[in-house]
Amino acid sequence: MVLLPYLDIICRSVAVYFFMTIALRVFGKKELSQLNTADIILILLISNSVQNAMVGPDTSLWGGLIAALALFIINFVIKKLTHKYKLLGDLLIDKPEILIHNGKLDFKTLSKLDISNDELKEAMREHGLEHFVDVKLCMLEIDGTISVISEDKKHLKQTHYKRKHNHKNLRK
8 A cells, every 4th residue: 555654754754843842842942932043953863863853765756745734734734733722732832931020030930931120131131121120021922032011101111031041140
């Protein structure tokens, strides 16, 4: 049967898709909106390492196209299902995190997300704020941006601070 090898490619591709989704969720890659060199290298190496797992011995054009089509379809289906079923969405999609509420920093969340004081202050400055007490709400959004809302309406801006992956403070 001609379709059997392609069914194998589809099953392998779907398995790799779920593995990568779970791995990214477990390892907490919230910073995907801004990748550094190490992240790009990792993505390239992972894509190369899972290629054979998806297509097996079939290195033909059709094998690659079937694998890509299976990935597009499963991604489309997963997006539809996460919108329809809240529990599945909760498992697969990150949630926004509150960093500052009414001028009070959430140190537990900041530590968990590895957000430095300097990074937080940079986001506040981009929103025209200097002091933590001026912040009504500061959140790490699911796309890796930090949103800041102040009590003073004149400081509201439409800018977003993109998190940098390098969290180290370069103090001497």
